[in-house]
Amino acid sequence: MTHPAQTLLQMTGANTDPAPLDRAALVIIDAQREYATGRLALPRIEAALAEAGRLLELARRRRVPVFHIVQHSPPGRGVFDETGPYVEILPQVAPQPGEPVIRKRLPNAFAGTDLADRIRLTGRTEVILAGFMTHMCVSATARAALDLGLRATVVAGATATRDLPDPLGGIIPEETVHRTALAELADRFAVVVPGTAALARTDAAAEATT
Template sequence: MSHPQTMFQLTGRGHAPASLNNATLLIIDAQEEYRSGVLALPGLDPALAEIASLLAAARSAGADIVHVKHLGIPGGLLDPSGPRGRHLPEAAPLAGEIVVEKRLPNAFAGTELHDRLQALGHLDLIVCGFMTHSSVSTTVRAAKDYGYRCTLVDAACATRDLPAPDGSVIAAAEVHRIEMIALGDNFATLVPNAKSLV
């Protein structure tokens, strides 16, 4: 049996990683919930450091930046009016940077994200944030439907442990790894870390 190939390899439709000179940096749900809330992520700190590096490089390069913020449940997960819904300080937007608010995992659903990206004029997106298997995955998959080319930064994303139907627990690192592999098959070019793009 031959070694499997990605759909990108089989179709010849893969693309080189984007650069901050010709792409928009898209930061998904870098919010306090994932540090101190019910959804605290085991891999948050190293992923957040990578996001902060990407953000600093993007600002230094004058790149376009879009922050996505999830409006969650009042008094609950990602509380839009409480501390758990706030941007993490290390990745918080500066004045003038675009913030798109969403209520579903897919950042394109019911938001102005597509219109804002079209106005910026880049087909290439550099994507990072939380959670890998949920908002990151659904947004990257939807981006392909809109004609964008995503470059996904592995070390700048993280997720949480998940319960399996048999009662076992799938560790966050494994959930993240499998989701990255799936996205790299046909939806995004993968790069290991922020240094790969700066």
């Protein structure tokens, strides 16, 4: 007997609602110039940055703690040279005073950083993730969040990725990589929502009661 496709979260009756803004911290991952004009320039970067900007505006309006994650690599690695211009945060999501900027070396934003400790100090138990790339640092961070007891919500429209070489031959288009990475996360690791509007509904409900 064939059953309709369901995620593991759905099969087990887990909560699949997006993160309530009053319980979440926003983590913007690697929104850096490398992905706009560097060797890793992404084809959908502008649309994703616009959505990330809307998400950031909502978070600030609702006083959600915001953390900016940046990749830094030693000179000679080819990308994210920490001595060059491509590690700069893009202006669409530039930090405001008081918003921490946390450097990392690995795809997982929690690895080798104090991000988890900083989030715990806010009292928040969920994270909202945006940034780059969908299949790499966003995915690694969402998976690690589960291990750390933090429920993750990924805003799909505020992420993007690139074409990848298929190890079995050919090229996998970036849209396929993006959709597949999101489907993998939604199966067990995170709630995935299309855009900021899914979170803004929580925002509107909160404002209506104040």
